[in-house]
Amino acid sequence: MTQVILFNLLNGLIVGAFYALMALGLSLILNLSGVINFAHGGFLALGAYFAYSLMPILGFWGALLIAPVLTAALGLLLERLLIRRLYGRDPLYSLLLTFGLAFIFQDVLRFIWGAQSVPYQIPSVLASPLSTDFFFLTGYRIFMVVVVAVAVAGLFLILGYTRLGMRIRAGTLDLETVSVLGVNVRLLRNLNFGLGIYLAGLAGVLAAGMLGLSPTIGDTLIMPSFVAIIVGGLGSLPGTLAGGLLIGVASGLTTVFFPTATEAVIYVMMALVLLVRPSGLFGDEGRLR
Amino acid sequence: MKAIERYSTALIFVLLGTMPYWMPLVGGYTALGTRVLVMAIAAMAVNFLLGFTGVLSFGHAAYLGLGAYGAGMAIKYLAPSTSLGFLVGILAGTLGAMVIGAMIVRLRGVYFAMVTIAFGQVFYFIAFRWVSLTGGDDGLTGWGRVPLDFGFTQIDIAGNDKAFYYLVLVCLAVSAALMALLLRSPFGHTLLAIRENERRARFLGIPIQQHIWLSFVISAAFTSLAGTLYAYLDNFVDPRAFHWQQSGDFVIMAVLGGMRSFWGPLIGAAIFVVLQDKLSSLTDNWMSLIGVFFVLVVVFFPSGVLGILRRKVQA
Numbered sequence: 001m002t003q004v005i006l007f008n009l010l011n012g013l014i015v016g017a018f019y020a021l022m023a024l025g026l027s028l029i030l031n032l033s034g035v036i037n038f039a040h041g042g043f044l045a046l047g048a049y050f051a052y053s054l055m056p057i058l059g060f061w062g063a064l065l066i067a068p069v070l071t072a073a074l075g076l077l078l079e080r081l082l083i084r085r086l087y088g089r090d091p092l093y094s095l096l097l098t099f100g101l102a103f104i105f106q107d108v109l110r111f112i113w114g115a116q117s118v119p120y121q122i123p124s125v126l127a128s129p130l131s132t133d134f135f136f137l138t139g140y141r142i143f144m145v146v147v148v149a150v151a152v153a154g155l156f157l158i159l160g161y162t163r164l165g166m167r168i169r170a171g172t173l174d175l176e177t178v179s180v181l182g183v184n185v186r187l188l189r190n191l192n193f194g195l196g197i198y199l200a201g202l203a204g205v206l207a208a209g210m211l212g213l214s215p216t217i218g219d220t221l222i223m224p225s226f227v228a229i230i231v232g233g234l235g236s237l238p239g240t241l242a243g244g245l246l247i248g249v250a251s252g253l254t255t256v257f258f259p260t261a262t263e264a265v266i267y268v269m270m271a272l273v274l275l276v277r278p279s280g281l282f283g284d285e286g287r288l289r
Numbered sequence: 290m291k292a293i294e295r296y297s298t299a300l301i302f303v304l305l306g307t308m309p310y311w312m313p314l315v316g317g318y319t320a321l322g323t324r325v326l327v328m329a330i331a332a333m334a335v336n337f338l339l340g341f342t343g344v345l346s347f348g349h350a351a352y353l354g355l356g357a358y359g360a361g362m363a364i365k366y367l368a369p370s371t372s373l374g375f376l377v378g379i380l381a382g383t384l385g386a387m388v389i390g391a392m393i394v395r396l397r398g399v400y401f402a403m404v405t406i407a408f409g410q411v412f413y414f415i416a417f418r419w420v421s422l423t424g425g426d427d428g429l430t431g432w433g434r435v436p437l438d439f440g441f442t443q444i445d446i447a448g449n450d451k452a453f454y455y456l457v458l459v460c461l462a463v464s465a466a467l468m469a470l471l472l473r474s475p476f477g478h479t480l481l482a483i484r485e486n487e488r489r490a491r492f493l494g495i496p497i498q499q500h501i502w503l504s505f506v507i508s509a510a511f512t513s514l515a516g517t518l519y520a521y522l523d524n525f526v527d528p529r530a531f532h533w534q535q536s537g538d539f540v541i542m543a544v545l546g547g548m549r550s551f552w553g554p555l556i557g558a559a560i561f562v563v564l565q566d567k568l569s570s571l572t573d574n575w576m577s578l579i580g581v582f583f584v585l586v587v588v589f590f591p592s593g594v595l596g597i598l599r600r601k602v603q604a
Binding site: 030034036038082085086089090091092093095096097099100101102103104105106107108111223226227229230234260263264267270271274275278 | 392404410580584
């Protein structure tokens, strides 16, 4: 029993790290630009398929490096062409736009790579379990957590110590003032969007190795990411990180005792948090207005 | 302007009242007309909240699905009665909205939208997972709508497509009349005040959260009525009724027709449902075409068909 609980606890943490990676990207875009990027799952799937196509040429490691960058480049382009037009308007419009993009992504992926799910080859070094006692700890799972940790650390370093990061944080608090101080806000939002999409692409490559590829791979991951943002707290990136890990562990543990409710439990958590603290665990109450 | 409104309402009902007779001439069929009306009820209900209260809900598929499963399960497990299905379906949707509404009224704008999307998905997973009760992914089957029995006479809505169409039309007329009445009442004017300037409305002493909650519940109640009709239409319901895609469809219908106009969502629903029907019979890639359609509407027609018409009339 302890073994099973431990397995699901760790598994929950891994899945949670994953939700967090995706939710951080969403949260970045939401906080600075007020856009709920519903196409985030589509970008994730795209990252996965880019990696799938690049692998024969660049190998596993090359694909891991390049695929998220390509995804981010597409994100920058789409922001410039479409999403930018809707800043400052009712959030309704940007949400509908990204809804439309999500449809397009899913269909285009199916068109190019087929509706069937395909396996994603990972290096044999990572595929084998670490020890017979902890058979569930394959190298790939550990590797995923390490990559997520590096990415998250990198994100917080960028936000904390670079000029770009400083501007993003300032813009999240008061974009108008940042603009008045002479910062090119259009460029700032563009880069910030690209950064968020990079994280989605990276999450996609990692997901491909664990879940295999299918055009709807992002669909199952986007809702938990929304929940992670709400549970963690509005406007708080550390909150989003904590929220992602928390719901991952919660659904992992629920799998042990009541498997039917694996998905439902995270929504129950969201309901509880909303009742007690509508702005989320680490949220900024000013954003409720 | 009042006269125009009255004439256009009359025109709408003349067109809808004769639809089963002219629909085949333009290449449609009765069930497609019925689907337009069902979706129109839901889109108008969503717009009650979106256009007239200024609250963005992206999770109304939840109430469509609750209405649909409520009706289907009532007929399957309780008793074969269409009116019982209506009762259970509408109750299920309304109660669901009462509970969820209470949890989310403190949020605003983007965050409200995000929480409604997330809550919409709970029911999707329940319907998907609880196979013994809901039939899971295969949907709830083995039941069907039954003729309406008034004691002195029967209306065969089960065997006769046209009779069912007129039942749905009556539901649409009643819902529209009730929503119009509500919007003209002091309550409706308060909702408009909240939409226009929430802070000022708060200063006037209006209990904002209670009003938004009530508007949310009313909107969901009409959506669950649409849900029961949606289940009756095919005598079938599956988890896709709960899917976020369905919620997005309602919002795009409202925007496409014109959010600030009462009949806008009806026009949006007609365009959207017919377009979806045509596209899905033409090509396998209709989903991306619908996606492109979303993008075009948002970028080029944000005020919708009726919004554009109104500007033309005023100019």
